[in-house]
Amino acid sequence: MMSNSPLVNYTKISPNKNSPRSHKIDTITIHCVVGQLSVESLGAIFAQTSKKASSNYGIGSDGRIGLYVEEKDRSWCSSNADNDNRAITIECASDKTSPYAVNDKVMNSLIKLLVDICRRNGIKELKWKADKSLIGQVDKQNMTVHRWFAAKSCPGDYLYSRHGEIASNVNKILRGNEHVYTANTKLTPEKFISTIAPIVMKYHDKYKFGFPSIIIAQACLESGYGTSNKVINPMTGAYRHNYFGLKYRPGRVFVNNGYFTESGSEQNADGSYTPGKFDWYKFPSMDAGVEGYFQFIKNGLYKNAVLAKTPEEYIVELKKAGYASSLDYVSKITNVVNVRELTKYDDKKPLTYTEPKGTYWVGYLVADLKIGTKGKIVKFAQKLLNGAGLKVQEDALYGEKTAKAVSDFQSKNSLAVTGEIDAKTWLKLTASNGIHI
Numbered sequence: 001m002m003s004n005s006p007l008v009n010y011t012k013i014s015p016n017k018n019s020p021r022s023h024k025i026d027t028i029t030i031h032c033v034v035g036q037l038s039v040e041s042l043g044a045i046f047a048q049t050s051k052k053a054s055s056n057y058g059i060g061s062d063g064r065i066g067l068y069v070e071e072k073d074r075s076w077c078s079s080n081a082d083n084d085n086r087a088i089t090i091e092c093a094s095d096k097t098s099p100y101a102v103n104d105k106v107m108n109s110l111i112k113l114l115v116d117i118c119r120r121n122g123i124k125e126l127k128w129k130a131d132k133s134l135i136g137q138v139d140k141q142n143m144t145v146h147r148w149f150a151a152k153s154c155p156g157d158y159l160y161s162r163h164g165e166i167a168s169n170v171n172k173i174l175r176g177n178e179h180v181y182t183a184n185t186k187l188t189p190e191k192f193i194s195t196i197a198p199i200v201m202k203y204h205d206k207y208k209f210g211f212p213s214i215i216i217a218q219a220c221l222e223s224g225y226g227t228s229n230k231v232i233n234p235m236t237g238a239y240r241h242n243y244f245g246l247k248y249r250p251g252r253v254f255v256n257n258g259y260f261t262e263s264g265s266e267q268n269a270d271g272s273y274t275p276g277k278f279d280w281y282k283f284p285s286m287d288a289g290v291e292g293y294f295q296f297i298k299n300g301l302y303k304n305a306v307l308a309k310t311p312e313e314y315i316v317e318l319k320k321a322g323y324a325s326s327l328d329y330v331s332k333i334t335n336v337v338n339v340r341e342l343t344k345y346d347d348k349k350p351l352t353y354t355e356p357k358g359t360y361w362v363g364y365l366v367a368d369l370k371i372g373t374k375g376k377i378v379k380f381a382q383k384l385l386n387g388a389g390l391k392v393q394e395d396a397l398y399g400e401k402t403a404k405a406v407s408d409f410q411s412k413n414s415l416a417v418t419g420e421i422d423a424k425t426w427l428k429l430t431a432s433n434g435i436h437i
C-alpha cells in the first residue's frame, strides 16, 4: 500500500502523469523550479495539460511542501520514462539564474521530506556518486539528476554540488543520530554572528548586565553556530531557537514556548561524562531565544555574574554558579571571543584581557608562572591566592612574596613545593576558589 508524505501542506493533483507507476520506488530525483515560486503557483502550472509537466512533490520558497502526483503514480518530470517510473521527483523553488540557489527553508524541508520518503519506501540510505554511468544501479547510486537525461542544467549547480551533503544529512537522520543535523548549509559562523549580535546588544541594553562578546561566544559554542539540535529539531526541521543550551527551569523564563526533552550529557569534576535526558527551553524566535537567556541569568542563581565588571569576571562567575559543566568552558568561550574578534560588540570598550595577547584564558592552564612573570595572569593568580586565604598584593608582579605564598599554598595542599604555579597548582588554586576548570 503506497502512501504519500504526511508533511504535505498543499495538494493539487496534476493530470500530467501515468497511473500507476510501473516500477517500485527506489530512486530520488531533485529538481530546481527556476523561480522562487509558492506551492500554489507550481500547482497551477502542473494543472495545465498543455504544459505536459509535473512532479510528485514541490517545495515552495517558504518551505511548504506540495503534492502534485501521488507516489503510486509516475510524474512527468525528468525527461525519462524509466527514471520517472522508479523515482520520486521533487521540484524545489530556486533562483532564476545560475547556480539556481535554494534558500535554507527549502533545504530544510527537502531534508525532512527525503527522510520521510526513504522511511516509508524502505530506502535504507541515499547514495550519490555524481556518476551518470550508474543510472539504474540503485545499490550503488539511488539519486539521479535531470541534466543526465536532457540538455538542461537542472537541478542547477547549487543543488547538484550539494547532493553528497544532502545524502549525508538524510542518512545521519535515518541512522538516528540527531546531533549532526546540518541542513542549514548557508548559515556560516560569520552569518550566525552577524545575525545574533544585534539581538544580543538590544537585550544587553534592556537588561543591563553581561558582555555581548561573551554572550555571543556562548551562543556560538552552545549552538554550534546555530546548527545544533537545540536550535532545530533534527527529525522535523522545526526551529527550537535554544541557542544557549538552556535547561528548562519553571518560572525563570517568560518568553519561551514550552520545552522539549532530549538527551545530553554533563561533565563531572573528574572529566568523565554522565549522559541523561534533560528538558530544554523552546523559543518561538531567535529574538525570544536571546531574551530568554537574559531572563534565565537574571532570575537564576547568577547574582555575581550579573554584578560582574569585566567580561572575564562575567564568564568565570557564570561557570562558578554552574552555568556549564564543561571543565574548560571558560577557556573555550574566551577562545571564541578572540578568534571571532567579538570584543567589538562590547560598547567599543577595550578588552581587559588582551595581555598577554589573547592567551590569558586560553593559556592559563598550561602557563607555568614563576618569579619574573608579570601581567594580568599573575594578578589573577594573586587574586586566587588571596581567595585561598594567603595574603599577597595583587600587583601583577610575580616576586619573592608571591612565590612564598605559592609555596605555602602548595605545602598546605600536599603539592610539590616549588614556588612556581604549574598545572597541578593551577587546578588546586582555582578549585580552592570554587572555580572548577
Ligand SMILES: [Zn+2]
Residues within 6 Å of the ligand: 030, 031, 032, 077, 078, 146, 154, 155
Ligand atoms: Zn528538472
